[in-house]
Amino acid sequence: MTTEQNVLRVSIAVTFALAGLGILFGLLSGSASIVFDGIYSLTDASMTMLALLVANLIARSTAAGPANGKLAERFTMGFWHLEPMVLGLNGMLLMGAAIYALINAIGSLMTGGRLLAFDQAIIYAAVTVVAEIAMAIFEIRANRKLNSGFLALDAKAWLMSAALTAALLIAFLFGYAIQGTPIAWISPYIDPLVLTVVCLAMIPMPINTIRQALADVLLVTPADLKHHVDEVAQQIVARYGFLSYRAYVARVGRGRQIELYFIVPTGWPAKRLEEWDKLSDEISELIGGDSPDRWLTIVFTTDPEWAD
Template structure:
């Protein structure tokens, strides 16, 4: 399935769970289920934004974007997770207020039925997206997978919480049931704060064109060092950054009279060799290889 198809699946799935969650939450007055449904509604909007962004990036426009439009991807993902972060903060404040004001009455049986349905549905979508994300280097698909991971965790938390609440109704501690719903929202919101922070941090790095993940850098530097030794270059300077699906690699080889590659033709052959070796790293690569005898130009 194409990137567009995966994103559309995410949109339809989120829309379905959003409608079910909000309607069900209003019917039984459950803040946790409303939070789950509200999260899904926001997911619909954010997934549509990802879909539009992915479509726009694919359109070629070298005149206006000579270096590509990949920077749009991390910008959209940052916006997406800023919204999710705000949702978690609002839910955190709201649940804290409810806990301090006597909790919230919820029918545990109906809530439990919703949580079973929601958990199963989320697990199915998450399984598909996780499988697809492994075979793709799309930041949008990764973001969708993380988004559904959060939704699945929400659903599991709802399931466990309302299962506990249902069991509690058969004990002498039944009066604590009113605190289960806001307590779940509080705990889930606290837990879910981490993922938006990590995603925002990582994609801000891309917008700022900072170095990619250490394993990518290590692989590139190893290949460059091998070439440096093979052709007896004096030194090499490597610069890398990753923006969206594009990996920018700039390599400057510094040579002298004893180096094994002196002509333009030999340099082009080295470029071909390095280009072939770099394919194993993946991503859409922007590879620039230069040769100089003066380190000033490296």
């Protein structure tokens, strides 16, 4: 699993398998929380497929060679802008699913709960929680090298799913244990109660992802990157005697867009283009992070209007 796309393919396959298992066992056992777990997994799998499509587009658009020709002609600015859109949509859907389940769980509590077959529910929860934890660990380890926002969110989704299923397992074990005891009357309330608690814990989890995605979509200037670019530009201005500079910086998903305009004094002796290229290379090295996901534009002009 050396690429983002391969890891996402494995995640999609496992998610669809667990979603089908969840819906089947949920219907057989009569558990709305298990059905929700399956639907939640289906939602996550659908968004992961979309994430895989975007990851493929970004990889193809930043690759060199004739295979990239048609993409480069149709989408000259790349596909980085799609990444925060998908991340934001994913986070909002996961949050929306949890809110919807919370409303249903509260409604069930108010109407006397529901009975379910605890033995079937326990089998499902035990198998599923092991698979979900294994997938979360697998993606976290893979992402240490890949450093992908998609994989980070997908790993978080696996952890959220594992937390939900673990809570269900504990609740089902408790419900099974109290059968035939004086407190067996609690049984109908176990399923909606644990779903309520889990949903309350899950709803805030995607908020940071949604906030970052919204900042990327709105091209909010990242303070750390802007500070670094300003330091480099000020150093170049002082070293070569330029009048000033203008810096425009944005982070769009994994992409970094940097535009630098240096105001050159009028009347300077002419320089060969090779000399300006050499200076651009120096600025590029000082900024760092040269990769297919960095979009760097450097302009030298005597007219400030071209920079504003």
